[in-house]
Structure formats: C-alpha cells, structure tokens
Amino acid sequence: MPVVLATAHGEPRAGYRYDDRTGISYEYPDGRYEAWITTGDRFVYHTPDVGYTGAGVIGEIRSSATAGRLVCDILDHEPWDPPVPLKDADGEYFEADPRVWTNGRVYWAQGVRRILEDRYDAILAAASAAAPAAPTPAPSVTTRRPGGGRRAGGAPGYASPTVSAAVDAYAMTAAMGLVASLWPTHLIEQMPRNKPRLRHPRWPGGCRGLVLRGQGHAGV
Numbered sequence: 380m381p382v383v384l385a386t387a388h389g390e391p392r393a394g395y396r397y398d399d400r401t402g403i404s405y406e407y408p409d410g411r412y413e414a415w416i417t418t419g420d421r422f423v424y425h426t427p428d429v430g431y432t433g434a435g436v437i438g439e440i441r442s443s444a445t446a447g448r449l450v451c452d453i454l455d456h457e458p459w460d461p462p463v464p465l466k467d468a469d470g471e472y473f474e475a476d477p478r479v480w481t482n483g484r485v486y487w488a489q490g491v492r493r494i495l496e497d498r499y500d501a502i503l504a505a506a507s508a509a510a511p512a513a514p515t516p517a518p519s520v521t522t523r524r525p526g527g528g529r530r531a532g533g534a535p536g537y538a539s540p541t542v543s544a545a546v547d548a549y550a551m552t553a554a555m556g557l558v559a560s561l562w563p564t565h566l567i568e569q570m571p572r573n574k575p576r577l578r579h580p581r582w583p584g585g586c587r588g589l590v591l592r593g594q595g596h597a598g599v
Contacts, residue, residue: 381421381499383431383474383492397490398443402435402456409442409449412491416440416451423494423502427487430462431473431502463505473502 386399397406401424407416416437424433438452466472475483479493486492494502551569559567 380415381423381494381496382415382437383425383494384422385425385427385487385490385492386432387427397448398445398450400453402433402453402458404450404452406443406445406448406450407491409447413449415491415493416449418451421499423499425465425492426462430464431459431506432462433458434503434506459506459510461509463502463509467501467505473498473505 384405386401386405387397395408399405418437418440420437422435422437423431424435426432433456435456436454438454440449440451442448443450465474472483472485474480474485474492474494476495476498477483478495480486555567555569
C-alpha cells in the first residue's frame, strides 16, 4: 500500500528532528510504522506548507545511527515542480479518506500516513497535469552545400517556391545588367534555364553564351 512521507528537510517534525535526506533516505521512529513502510512500496512526499513535492519507492530498511529509529533508502525519486496542492480540483483533501481516517479528518502531524491506491493515483495524475510541457525538439533540416553535398541539422532549409522565384528574378535582372555593362556592344539575351549553352540564330558564328550559375559559378 502506498504511503505519504512527511519531510521537513531537517526541521523538527512533530516535535522531533529527523535525519531526512530528500531523494536519498528517510528516518522515522522504530516500533510504529513497520507495517506501513516496507521495501518496494511507493510513496509521495508531503512538505508542510508546500504540498506534495515528489514521489518514489521505498528501498532497503535498516537501523539508524540514532537509537530508537529506522532509516529507509529512497529509490526512483521524482521531484515535482510545481508541487501538488493538498486539495484536489473540487477543493477536497486528497488524503481525507474515511476508509483511512475517522470521519476523513487527517492527522497532519503524523509523519507517515497510509493512502489508498485511488488517492495515490489521483495525486500522481495531478502532478502530471501540472508538469511543464516538454520542449518540442527542433525539426531536422537538410541543407545543400556548394557542389551538391548535403548536411543535416542546420537552418535555414529550402526556401518556399514564392521566395525562390523572387530571388531568381532579382538575380537574373542583376546578372543581365552586369553583363550588359561589361559587353555593351554585344547582344545580351536570357536563354531558357534548361538549355543554357544553345546557339542562337542571331548570334555571330563562333559566339557562344555566357552561363551564370548559382553560388558564384560562371562559364562560357
């Protein structure tokens, strides 16, 4: 059966100071809670004035260095941030269970408290609902390197068709203007993109076209 472990992080608990080490070990009085704290049982932490602050599993149990006390190891500790309030969404205490407490009145000063499975599950569900959403991993993007190689990861990726068309139009206008300034007496004419080296019937014999490619490559 799950239990609630009240932990005060070294401060007095129910008038006594216990050697509680959050996520590591829990100290409690001998001869009182042996039937409730058993190896392999699940638990939730209750920090006074804060709420339920985590969960875990009871590990090995042994005698404490302090006479009259026992210590259990804490396994699989899962801290909760934000903590879970003591009351559920309807304003009722999770632990106010008449199956455990007479008239459902919880004795909060008691360091170790039994809790039934359905109430335990409700606390864990509240912790899960309150947990911050995990960040969405950035999508993997494949970009082209000069020369046709590929690399994974980096950004930006491929541009949209609209952006690609706008960049192409600007680049062709700039290139045609540059070529015209270099060869002002020559016929400058943009050729189809899929046949950049075709002869033109109006070109003088032996004259070929200037080929401009992306990424700074050019040829004739």
